[in-house]
Amino acid sequence: MTKSIALSLVLAASLGLAACSGGTAENSANNAANSAENASNAADNAMNAALNAADNAANAASNATNNAANAM
Structure with a gap:
């Protein structure tokens, strides 16, 4: 959804700049x-x-769990 909105805005801005150039x-x-x-x-x-x-x-969570288990 946000990807299509971003593409639409970029396309509109590009066409606007191209029209003025x-x-x-x-x-x-x-x-x-x-x-x-x-x-x-x-x-x-x-x-x-x-x-x-x-x-x-x-x-990181898995490593912390393994470290805790190894410490026992």
Whole structure:
């Protein structure tokens, strides 16, 4: 959901800037597509970072449990 909203905002902003720049339509379309791809990649990277953080927290909890069991 947030990914599609981010892509929509990036696309709208890119098209708005392209309309004001006086560049060619093809360049504007390419810039908009590249911006949308960059936003998508940023969203994917953020999701991966969140998943990695969750995995790290689970590993830390498991390590703490193992350490406590080994201490007995």
